[in-house]
Amino acid sequence: MSDIDSYREKLRPGSLPHFFCPGCGCGQIMNFFLQAADEVDLDFDNLVAVGGVGCTARIPVYLDADALHGIHGRVLPWATGIKLHKPQLDVVVFAGDGGVGAIGGNHFIQAARRNLDVTVIVVNNLNFAMTGGQVSPTTPSGLNTMTTPYGNREERFDLYELAHSAGATFFSRWNTFHYQQATDSIKKALNHEGFSVVEILSQCPTHFGRYALGSGEPTRGMEWIEEKSITISDAHELTGEEKKDKFVLGDFYSEERPVFAGSTVYVEEK
Amino acid sequence: MLGNYALVEGALAAGCDFFAGYPITPANEISERMANRLPAVGGKFLQSEDELCSIYSVTGASLCGAKAMTATASAGFNYMQEGLGYASSVEAPCVIVDVQRCRGENYATQSDVMQMKWGASGDYEVVVLAPSSVQELFDYTVEAFNIAEKYRIPVIVMSETTIALMRENLTIPEPGEIEIEERDRPEVPPEDFLPFSPNDRGVPPMPSFGEGYHTLYSLNPHDEAGNINWDPDTYENMYERVLGKIQDNIDDVSIVEEHFADDADTILVAYGSEFRPAMDATLRARDEGLSVGLLKLGTVWPVPEKELAGAAEAADTVISVEMNVGKYTREVERVCGPRAEVRSVTKNRGSIHTAGEIYSAIKEVS
Ligand SMILES: Cc1ncc(C[n+]2csc(CCOP(=O)(O)OP(=O)(O)O)c2C)c(N)n1
Ligand code: SF4
Ligand SMILES: [Mg+2]
Numbered sequence: 001m002s003d004i005d006s007y008r009e010k011l012r013p014g015s016l017p018h019f020f021c022p023g024c025g026c027g028q029i030m031n032f033f034l035q036a037a038d039e040v041d042l043d044f045d046n047l048v049a050v051g052g053v054g055c056t057a058r059i060p061v062y063l064d065a066d067a068l069h070g071i072h073g074r075v076l077p078w079a080t081g082i083k084l085h086k087p088q089l090d091v092v093v094f095a096g097d098g099g100v101g102a103i104g105g106n107h108f109i110q111a112a113r114r115n116l117d118v119t120v121i122v123v124n125n126l127n128f129a130m131t132g133g134q135v136s137p138t139t140p141s142g143l144n145t146m147t148t149p150y151g152n153r154e155e156r157f158d159l160y161e162l163a164h165s166a167g168a169t170f171f172s173r174w175n176t177f178h179y180q181q182a183t184d185s186i187k188k189a190l191n192h193e194g195f196s197v198v199e200i201l202s203q204c205p206t207h208f209g210r211y212a213l214g215s216g217e218p219t220r221g222m223e224w225i226e227e228k229s230i231t232i233s234d235a236h237e238l239t240g241e242e243k244k245d246k247f248v249l250g251d252f253y254s255e256e257r258p259v260f261a262g263s264t265v266y267v268e269e270k
Numbered sequence: 271m272l273g274n275y276a277l278v279e280g281a282l283a284a285g286c287d288f289f290a291g292y293p294i295t296p297a298n299e300i301s302e303r304m305a306n307r308l309p310a311v312g313g314k315f316l317q318s319e320d321e322l323c324s325i326y327s328v329t330g331a332s333l334c335g336a337k338a339m340t341a342t343a344s345a346g347f348n349y350m351q352e353g354l355g356y357a358s359s360v361e362a363p364c365v366i367v368d369v370q371r372c373r374g375e376n377y378a379t380q381s382d383v384m385q386m387k388w389g390a391s392g393d394y395e396v397v398v399l400a401p402s403s404v405q406e407l408f409d410y411t412v413e414a415f416n417i418a419e420k421y422r423i424p425v426i427v428m429s430e431t432t433i434a435l436m437r438e439n440l441t442i443p444e445p446g447e448i449e450i451e452e453r454d455r456p457e458v459p460p461e462d463f464l465p466f467s468p469n470d471r472g473v474p475p476m477p478s479f480g481e482g483y484h485t486l487y488s489l490n491p492h493d494e495a496g497n498i499n500w501d502p503d504t505y506e507n508m509y510e511r512v513l514g515k516i517q518d519n520i521d522d523v524s525i526v527e528e529h530f531a532d533d534a535d536t537i538l539v540a541y542g543s544e545f546r547p548a549m550d551a552t553l554r555a556r557d558e559g560l561s562v563g564l565l566k567l568g569t570v571w572p573v574p575e576k577e578l579a580g581a582a583e584a585a586d587t588v589i590s591v592e593m594n595v596g597k598y599t600r601e602v603e604r605v606c607g608p609r610a611e612v613r614s615v616t617k618n619r620g621s622i623h624t625a626g627e628i629y630s631a632i633k634e635v636s
Contacts, residue, residue, distance in 0.1 A: 012484070012486065012497075014495070014497060015497065044484070045480070045481075045482040045484075046480055048479050048480070060486075061486060061488065061498060064484050065484055066333075066479045066480065066483070066484055066485055066486075067484075067485070067486045067487065067488075068330070068333070068486075068487050068488075069486065069487070069488040069489070069490070069498075070356070070488040070489025070490050071326070071352065071353075071356050071489055074322060074323075074326040074353070076323075077318070077322060077323040077324075077325075077326030077327045077330065078326050078327070078329065078330040079330065080316065080323065080326075080327045080330065081288065081290070081316075081326065081327030081328060081329060081330025081331035081332070081334070081336075081338070082330040082331065082333070082334050082479060084288065084314040084316060084327070084331060085287075085288050085314060085330075085331040085334040085335070085336040085338075086334040086335070086478075086479060086480055088480070089334070089479060089480045106319055106320065107319065107322075107323060110319040110323070261314075262309060262314045262315050262316060263305070263315055263316050263317040264305050264309055264315055265309055266309035266310045
């Protein structure tokens with residue numbers, strides 16, 4: 001049985017207080033991860049936690065493990081070097097929607113294609129939060145952000161479609177409302193061998209909440225996401241047009257495929 | 271052996287066990303030979319999706335304990351600048367090869383010489399070695415790994431089309447005869463370890479990922495414990511140490527050859543393949559009784575100021591020879607200018623100087 005003390009032990013000494021705004025989903029998602037890690041007995045001596053730059057990217061800074069932080073979008077190249085040189089390490093990447101949807105998009109695609117054996121937890125707060133609430137590739141169409149004052153005229157990425165077609169072997173999506181399901185999916189992802197992605201829709205009250213939803217109340221942000229959330233089986237009943245502004249939640253799929261061990265691997269000639 | 275191949279052999283002799291590269295001429299033979307050789311000796315080869323992936327996968331592997339290298343040519347080196355800055359700030363040893371080429375083509379040039387040192391944001395010191403022959407592509411690559419390990423920095427091998435695609439004799443020493451440096455490792459258990467507390471060279475001992483040391487490697491200013499800390503003193507101290515560990519040990523990382531430089535009236539300064547015609551011109555001038563010497567810079571960054579100043583002190587004229595618009599001449603001018611007249615002999619036409627061209631420049635001042 002896990003308890004709060006065993007989560008506390010997993011936090012880097014001296015790193016608190018954290019810098020997340022009150023009511024931010026990042027803190028919740030860090031908790032989901034800690035609970036999942038506890039329940040699957042993830043060994044923090046064997047863990048490398050990787051963050052890029054942004055609010056989400058701060059999560060690894062608070063974990064008492066080896067960690068990388070501070071460069072925007074290059075989380076998967078780091079992870080690739082780590083997993084190739086020391087495949088026995090567990091690597092968990094915490095990435096923002098900007099980090100994997102925009103600047104690091106190609107790395108995300110290539111790592112999925114290679115089936116790199118890492119877990120990517122995407123905190124999709126639907127905007128570039130750290131930089132002040134600009135539109136991101138996952139911001140729903142029509143919404144106002146700091147750089148879409150007349151509404152977002154771009155189409156959004158569906159990270160499931162992206163990851164799946166690129167070759168990821170595990171994908172789940174939840175929101176911060178569904179903490180138990182999100183935690184269970186992180187556990188499955190940690191136990192999965194191959195490129196596993198757990199996307200969690202998350203409220204950013206400070207920016208997305210205020211600019212796109214007109215409310216900085218964390219619960220309003222959560223409710224807004226939950227109102228638009230449907231299950232995978234619900235989604236089967238809807239047309240493409242009807243699904244357009246929905247968030248489809250669930251464990252999408254899990255597959256087995258050989259994991260990446262280098263672009264060419266030596267085979268002794270017989 | 272082909273220059274690019276000699277470099278690979280040097281890397282393997284130094285213990286390189288991780289390589290990532292993205293195709294680009296004239297560096298392709300490095301990736302191709304690495305793909306062939308490295309997996310067979312237990313290393314890992316990655317053909318990256320771009321040069322950013324190259325440099326960051328190299329950094330990730332390095333922090334796991336690998337001796338890691340990437341190779342590219344000028345256009346790809348641009349992309350690596352951000353990663354070079356990161357590797358410097360978290361002190362991840364690695365080797366980067368830039369086989370310089372002219373804008374999009376494989377003509378000869380030394381025009382990246384400033385990009386080597388000033389391309390990344392933030393403050394950092396890198397060591398940049400400029401080989402002039404196939405043999406030196408081997409030797410300097412071994413040295414690059416040794417300096418990277420000893421000082422926990424990225425070291426750049428600044429190669430050129432001229433030597434990378436040339437075949438010359440190569441002597442590979444017996445394995446036991448090659449001196450190999452390894453990074454200092456922590457001597458205390460994790461609970462007593464401060465990941466950015468330096469040894470007497472200014473270099474922190476380095477654990478590998480997965481050994482229980484729980485080290486945070488952040489680009490942000492960090493204190494000795496590795497924690498992000500924006501305190502101005504922490505910031506200043508961090509940079510002082512990271513820059514100081516190279517500045518204070520400059521003699522140890524400087525490769526400089528002096529040829530007849532003791533009491534010559536005219537001193538040539540050359541690096542990389544330009545050393546070759548400069549040497550020919552020096553010998554020809556000396557045959558004719560002219561008082562000429564040559565300083566060959568094997569290390570171009572940090573600038574070997576002591577050796578440059580010393581040579582200029584005794585001379586009337588210093589001639590800075592390079593294959594670009596005269597970029598490094600500014601450094602030569604800075605150091606030698608107060609002591610002698612500095613002239614710039616440049617060629618920016620996609621080909622190396624002839625000995626005759628340099629000889630003419632010597633004649634002008636003699
Ligand atoms: C190369 C580079 N470009 C831009 C930035 C500025 N930047 C910092 S955080 C960030 C956005 C992060 O958005 P996301 O990845 O969604 O993370 P969030 O803050 O929303 O969690 C950007 C663009 C940077 N640090 N580096
Ligand atoms: S800006 Fe948004 S995402 Fe960032 S910490 Fe604040 S609420 Fe969270
Ligand atoms: Mg975001």
